[in-house]
Amino acid sequence: MRLLLPALLAVAGFVGTVKGHWLGEISHQGFAPFAGANYPVFRNVKDYGARGDGVTDDTAAINAAINAGNPCNRGCASTTQTPAVIYFPAGTYLISSSIKPAYFTQLIGDASSRPTLKATPNFAGFGLIDSNPYYTEVLNWKSQNVFFRQIRNFVIDTTNIPPATAATGIHWPTSQATSLQNIVFNMPATPDVVHVGLFMEEGSGGFLTDLEFNGGATGASMGNQQFTMRNMKFNNCKTAIIQIWDWGWTYSGLSINNCQVGIDMSNGNTMNVGSITLIDSSFTNVPVAILTSWTENPNPATVESLVMENVVLDNVPVAVQGPNGRTLLAGGSTTINGWGIGHSYGSSGPTSFAGPVTPNSRPGILLNNGRYFTRSKPQYESVPVSSFLSVRSAGAKGDASTDDTAALQNAINTAVSQNKILFLDYGIYRVTSTISIPPGAKIVGETYPVIMSSGAFFNDINNPKPVVQVGKSGQQGQVELTDFIVSTQGRQAGAICIEWNLASDAGNPSGMWDVHVRIGGFTGTQQQVAQCPKTPGNPAVNDNCLVAYMGMHVTKGASGLYMENVWIWTADHDIDDAQNTQITIYAGRGLLTESENGPLWLWGTGSEHFVLYQYQFAGTKNIFMGQIQTETPYYQPTPNALVPFPVASALRDPDFQAQCAGVEGNCAAAWGLRVVDSSDVLVYGAGLYSFFSDYSTACSTFDAGQTCQQRITSVEGSATNVNLYNLNTIGTREMLTRDGRRVAWYADNQNTFASNVAVYKSN
Numbered sequence: 001m002r003l004l005l006p007a008l009l010a011v012a013g014f015v016g017t018v019k020g021h022w023l024g025e026i027s028h029q030g031f032a033p034f035a036g037a038n039y040p041v042f043r044n045v046k047d048y049g050a051r052g053d054g055v056t057d058d059t060a061a062i063n064a065a066i067n068a069g070n071p072c073n074r075g076c077a078s079t080t081q082t083p084a085v086i087y088f089p090a091g092t093y094l095i096s097s098s099i100k101p102a103y104f105t106q107l108i109g110d111a112s113s114r115p116t117l118k119a120t121p122n123f124a125g126f127g128l129i130d131s132n133p134y135y136t137e138v139l140n141w142k143s144q145n146v147f148f149r150q151i152r153n154f155v156i157d158t159t160n161i162p163p164a165t166a167a168t169g170i171h172w173p174t175s176q177a178t179s180l181q182n183i184v185f186n187m188p189a190t191p192d193v194v195h196v197g198l199f200m201e202e203g204s205g206g207f208l209t210d211l212e213f214n215g216g217a218t219g220a221s222m223g224n225q226q227f228t229m230r231n232m233k234f235n236n237c238k239t240a241i242i243q244i245w246d247w248g249w250t251y252s253g254l255s256i257n258n259c260q261v262g263i264d265m266s267n268g269n270t271m272n273v274g275s276i277t278l279i280d281s282s283f284t285n286v287p288v289a290i291l292t293s294w295t296e297n298p299n300p301a302t303v304e305s306l307v308m309e310n311v312v313l314d315n316v317p318v319a320v321q322g323p324n325g326r327t328l329l330a331g332g333s334t335t336i337n338g339w340g341i342g343h344s345y346g347s348s349g350p351t352s353f354a355g356p357v358t359p360n361s362r363p364g365i366l367l368n369n370g371r372y373f374t375r376s377k378p379q380y381e382s383v384p385v386s387s388f389l390s391v392r393s394a395g396a397k398g399d400a401s402t403d404d405t406a407a408l409q410n411a412i413n414t415a416v417s418q419n420k421i422l423f424l425d426y427g428i429y430r431v432t433s434t435i436s437i438p439p440g441a442k443i444v445g446e447t448y449p450v451i452m453s454s455g456a457f458f459n460d461i462n463n464p465k466p467v468v469q470v471g472k473s474g475q476q477g478q479v480e481l482t483d484f485i486v487s488t489q490g491r492q493a494g495a496i497c498i499e500w501n502l503a504s505d506a507g508n509p510s511g512m513w514d515v516h517v518r519i520g521g522f523t524g525t526q527q528q529v530a531q532c533p534k535t536p537g538n539p540a541v542n543d544n545c546l547v548a549y550m551g552m553h554v555t556k557g558a559s560g561l562y563m564e565n566v567w568i569w570t571a572d573h574d575i576d577d578a579q580n581t582q583i584t585i586y587a588g589r590g591l592l593t594e595s596e597n598g599p600l601w602l603w604g605t606g607s608e609h610f611v612l613y614q615y616q617f618a619g620t621k622n623i624f625m626g627q628i629q630t631e632t633p634y635y636q637p638t639p640n641a642l643v644p645f646p647v648a649s650a651l652r653d654p655d656f657q658a659q660c661a662g663v664e665g666n667c668a669a670a671w672g673l674r675v676v677d678s679s680d681v682l683v684y685g686a687g688l689y690s691f692f693s694d695y696s697t698a699c700s701t702f703d704a705g706q707t708c709q710q711r712i713t714s715v716e717g718s719a720t721n722v723n724l725y726n727l728n729t730i731g732t733r734e735m736l737t738r739d740g741r742r743v744a745w746y747a748d749n750q751n752t753f754a755s756n757v758a759v760y761k762s763n
Helices: 005-011 059-067 405-417
Strands: 042-044 053-057 084-088 092-099 105-109 116-130 149-157 168-171 178-186 196-200 207-214 218-223 226-235 239-245 248-257 261-264 275-284 288-291 305-321 327-345 351-356 388-390 399-403 421-424 428-431 435-437 442-445 450-453 465-470 480-488 495-500 510-519 546-554 561-564 567-570 586-593 600-603 606-608 613-618 621-631 671-676 679-689 709-711 713-716 720-730 732-738 741-745 755-761
Touching: 042 059, 053 116, 059 084, 059 092, 149 168, 168 178, 178 196, 196 207, 207 218, 218 226, 226 621, 226 679, 239 248, 248 261, 248 621, 248 679, 248 720, 261 275, 275 679, 275 720, 305 720, 305 755, 327 741, 388 405, 405 421, 405 428, 405 435, 405 442, 450 465, 465 480, 480 495, 495 510, 510 546, 546 567, 567 586, 586 606, 606 613, 613 621, 621 671, 671 679, 713 720, 720 732, 732 755, 741 755
Parallel strands: 042 084, 053 092, 084 105, 092 116, 105 149, 116 149, 116 168, 149 178, 168 196, 178 207, 196 218, 207 226, 218 239, 226 248, 239 261, 248 275, 261 288, 275 305, 288 305, 327 755, 388 421, 399 428, 421 442, 428 450, 435 465, 442 480, 450 480, 465 495, 480 510, 495 546, 510 561, 510 567, 546 586, 561 600, 567 606, 586 613, 600 621, 606 621, 613 671, 621 679, 671 713, 679 720, 709 732, 713 732
Antiparallel strands: 305 327, 327 351, 720 755, 732 741
């Protein structure tokens, strides 16, 4: 009788009586300061009538949960004011039309027992989950501005839909700070099937991990500017991946099994795919692993650049197939150590190649069983709710006005002392001095709460202070941080948003997952259109709009840091403005890494719109990067990078006054990537973009000569084993320089919209 009790309770209507993941059990006290006192941040779909019994149509109930509180939905440009977590306990939720999440909304299933979204046979809609609907001929939200979204812990099931009827699991045209995680797509596996698991056609992403696709015509069909995807399994799909278009895409940990084609990057010979980087992956029983339309004289010159490293084949007759069935690389049962197509640079170049690539020399400290180390975001599936401490229960308000410094610090210290996980209920936690995170801390945010600096303590440009400080100098241990934002309010010329001092063991590193720096451009920051409007043509600096000294600083003594889907962003527009109006705010430096020993892993990170640089690695080593993405400030060169932040020699800032002497063009512009006196810095995909000159995009095309800025990537000094795969630049003439000397020129490497260098090795 005991074994039958849960089923009997469900039949009797007592659905949801069996406890599940802690996220469904914890008391939810999240408060959205600008959405009204009664706005519900957390919604359990069963509280809105969903049953999850596999029989009842739960579509209306789920969408009711999404739409509670009047969130940003149809016709709304974007918002940070109405965050939401839509939680699904374990069960099977039958749906007959699309689930349509609102802006700034997360769909989260029980991580300990993934719920299933199962389509009815007569399902109608573009995706069981349609994250960006076509209410008209264009997407509801501009795909390049769809930020801060997650879907995780689901089974997406289209097997009820007839195989020959078009069906899509998830429609996902999104951009930065978004993610899909821990999702299985189940589709029919019949000869006539036309189902697609995942479809995206636009955007500026992004990160995906831990996805499995079973059956279907296509596992994932994708077009987007850039993406990092890791740990993806494809079983019995006709085609595992169709690459519709991209500028740069990094795949790691693909496992493609019993599919007819692994990755189709030919897209019907349209020449729309810029580049793909494929590492640490396997193909098993796949007739053609990679399908491309590349020929010996491509037009443009570097289209469909491809770099593969450490790719295992098992019963794969053709590794790379070109047009008309031509074999470019034979397969078999073997390991591809390194192979590619594109332009290569070293001490000279370019060299056009289609053949072997000398694989990177990989430091053992970055590896786990021969592959680059990875670790998925912890969700604490087996941890009881009693092991969590709520920051609001500990006295913090999160109302964007109260000084929460003491309450937040006390909550962190208490959680560590009691060996508990701190639950950062949604809110905007204003702090007026540094928040210290000691070794042993674990912090989990509820749909991106904000720790926001304010006041004079952070306002001295000559005496910068960290807002959030992880470990103090010399401390050792481990920290886990997930799902929150660090920001600033008003003038904060001395604010270092995150300072990382902690030394962690390389075999058990500390981690940041979905932790973002978001500076300006949202309600509560006092750094919006009203305070910091754009001023094209006017080089004068509004002193009140100096909003941060640095995004993140990994200091010399820090080590063992794993970063995944971390976006360090100085806002270029006001997210809470109805027209997404552009703004001009000044933040000095993006991500500075000075760790003397490493290792650091950066999976799917971005850094944008900082005055001096987006990424700088100085005196460091043992660095892995997967598909980094940058943008230069839109206002430069009016003013240029010489102002308003003075050169700090102790931080090894670029000295544009000296470096630009005798250099033509717009030289004093922010570096996308700068590597100084560092070794073993390995970049597997980089999109370094300069779209604007004084807010005009006229400079960023090939016809215009890519004149937005002169240089964007710099390798300097005693740098060794600094290697880049698929460097993509936009708006820049000198794609890469070594000690101030040009290495790669944009016109030699024309790709789709970007210029591309497939392989660069420093020595």
